[in-house]
Each structure stands twice: as C-alpha cells, then as structure tokens.
Amino acid sequence: xxxxxxxxxxxxxxxxxxxxxxxxxxxxxxxxxxxxxxxxxxxxxxxxxxxxxxxxxxxxxxxxxxxxxxxxxxxxxxxxxxxxxxxxxxxxxxxxxxxxxxxxxxxxxxxxxxxxxxxxxxxxxxxxxxxxxxxxxxxxxxxxxxxxxxxxxxxxxxxxx
Numbered sequence: 399x400x401x402x403x404x405x406x407x408x409x410x411x412x413x414x415x416x417x418x419x420x421x422x423x424x425x426x427x428x429x430x431x432x433x434x435x436x437x438x439x440x441x442x443x444x445x446x447x448x449x450x451x452x453x454x455x456x457x458x459x460x461x462x463x464x465x466x467x468x469x470x471x472x473x474x475x476x477x478x479x480x481x482x483x484x485x486x487x488x489x490x491x492x493x494x495x496x497x498x499x500x501x502x503x504x505x506x507x508x509x510x511x512x513x514x515x516x517x518x519x520x521x522x523x524x525x526x527x528x529x530x531x532x533x534x535x536x537x538x539x540x541x542x543x544x545x546x547x548x549x550x551x552x553x554x555x556x557x558x559x
Contacts, residue, residue: 407446410435418559422493426450445480445521447487453525455487463514472512477539477548481506484523485535485552492528499533499554506550518542523552531556 412434417425428434429447440446445459459480467473482504489499512519523537533556539548 407432408435409438409441411437414559417498418496421495422487422490422497423450423452424495426455426487426490439479443476443479445483445519447483450487450491452491453488453528454523455484455491456520456522457484457487459519459521461512461514461516461519466514470513472514472516474506474508477508477512478504478506478550480519480521480539481523481537481548481550482552484521485537485550486523486554488523488525488535488537489528489533489552489554489556492525492533493556496559497556498559499556501552502532502555503553504550505552506548508548510545510547512547516541516547519547526551529556 427450429436436446445457448458449456457480461472461476465472465476482501486501519539519541521537521539523535526534526536533554536551538546540546
C-alpha cells in the first residue's frame with residue numbers, strides 16, 4: 399500500500415451511538431486522528447480524509463490503473479466519489495450531535511481526464527448553505543499542481559439521528 403493507506407490505520411464503521419453523541423466536526427476529527435476507524439471505501443479506492451474544519455473537508459487520493467474504465471482512463475465514478483465525500487463531509491462538519499445528513503443530489507463536472515500518471519489528487523469541499531432540513535456544498539478536485547480536474551455541487555437532507 400502507498401502513503402495514503404497507513405498500515406496502522408483501522409478500517410470499519412463505528413457504532414451508530416458514536417455518531418449520535420458527537421458533533422460532525424468531532425466525529426471527522428476523530429477519524430483523522432485515528433481514534434475512530436477510517437471508512438472501508440477509503441481502503442478500496444485509496445483515498446483518505448486529511449483535513450476538516452467547520453464548513454470544510456479535504457480528501458487526498460491516488461488514482462491507479464485499478465480504477466480504469468474500458469477507454470483507458472480513471473472512471474468518472476472515482477472523481478464523483480471523491481467529490482461526494484468531500485462535499486458531504488463539509489456538510490457533516492456543520493452537524494450538531496444527534497444530527498445527520500444524506501446526499502439527495504450530486505452534480506459533477508469532469509473537466510480533464512485522470513490517469514494513473516496524474517498523481518496525487520486533492521478533493522476539497524466547502525459548505526454553501528447549512529439549514530435545518532437541507533444543506534448544500536461545492537467541491538473541487540485538483541492534481542498536485544492545483545490544476546482543476548473536476549468540480550461539483552451537492553444537496554443533502556438534514557435530519558435527527
């Protein structure tokens with residue numbers, strides 16, 4: 399495994415009670431700190447949460463040939479997954495303990511191809527609106543030089559857990 403997949407990191411899903419008793423920012427910070435497990439999808443697609451603050455979340459990822467589509471580039475679903483993750487987690491940072499969210503709508507624009515030679519990627523999501531029943535966020539996926547590869551928006555439903 400590469401530098402994104404620390405061998406000492408545990409993967410899994412914490413009990414739902416843990417999610418109910420922590421704010422979104424506390425929960426995501428605990429994942430970064432390694433006191434809560436990293437979601438299994440991060441191992442599968444070789445990406446991880448690297449930064450959170452109120453209203454913002456960032457992921458780092460490494461595209462590989464394992465993610466190729468039949469035409470020889472990384473499948474658009476990889477970019478969409480990174481964007482869905484960073485935007486959803488930006489929303490999650492705004493949740494008080496006992497509140498949750500789920501993606502209602504995801505819009506992704508792929509502006510450049512991604513290949514195994516693209517190198518390390520960064521997906522950063524920022525909150526646009528955090529309301530009582532809905533939240534919106536925007537995200538950007540860039541390469542190590544800051545070149546835009548994809549961008550998107552999300553609408554999330556907000557609810558009590």
